[in-house]
Amino acid sequence: MNTLFPIYLKLDQLHTLLVGAGEVGLEKIQALLGNSPQARISVIALEVSDAFRQFISDKPLVDLEQRAFLEADIAGKQLIIMATNNPEFNEEVRGLANKHHVLLNIADKPSLCDFYLGSVVQKGNLKIGISTNGKSPTMAKRIKELLNDLLPEEIDETLNLMSTYRDQLQGDLKAKIKALNAHTENLLHYESDRAH
Structure with missing residues (x-):
């Protein structure tokens, strides 16, 4: 583990x-x-x-x-x-x-x-670290290549929009998290569909 x-x-x-x-x-x-x-x-x-x-x-x-x-x-x-x-x-x-x-x-x-x-996948402001717990840097590199191909280039635009939306939200932290979760629920499906 x-x-x-x-x-x-x-x-x-x-x-x-x-x-x-x-x-x-x-x-x-x-x-x-x-x-x-x-x-x-x-x-x-x-x-x-x-x-x-x-x-x-x-x-x-x-x-x-x-x-x-x-x-x-x-x-x-x-x-x-x-x-x-x-x-x-x-x-x-x-x-x-x-x-x-x-x-x-x-x-x-x-x-x-x-x-x-670790290996790192970066698309604009999105950065994903990959760790194999020191077991296989080669496997981490392959996973990096896979994620790099899967993630759409437009993901950074989406992150910027989400940041603006978050800044405009009112209420306490719990209410903001609920609103952001509802807003992003279908977002990754949309980004994935746009990439293909």
Whole structure:
């Protein structure tokens, strides 16, 4: 059973540390900035791939230092993402993250992670996170592709209309929820029919 609690983080209000700037580091920073372009990310790496440098070249909120990781790098960070292929080093950082009460993700090591970077489907303001509890990122990717194809592009227009409608509703929270539920009951059927 998947007991993970899904949350959506405002990465522009947090400070993330990414350790590693190779192929996996590039994948991680692309995911972070793809979902949150204003994320503040500090990157520490002994080796930096050309592709990584190229990707961050126009990203002013990404700070890259090519050097060895230090415990002091954790100061002021709320998240650490490890993109290294060094089990001993990962274990060491696991201990430091615990000591400093910072959430940690280690690429391809679910047992050492406090959180996972799941697959994400996004259509405008609609964002759906997909988790396999660390069991199969490949399956999550396939489900992402399926949902991406199923959800109509026009869903964002509908979300904007619903936001306007919600703002115009009168009454207490319970009355508003009842009105919104009644209004959206047939909405997804309509959107699905429009897509086909």
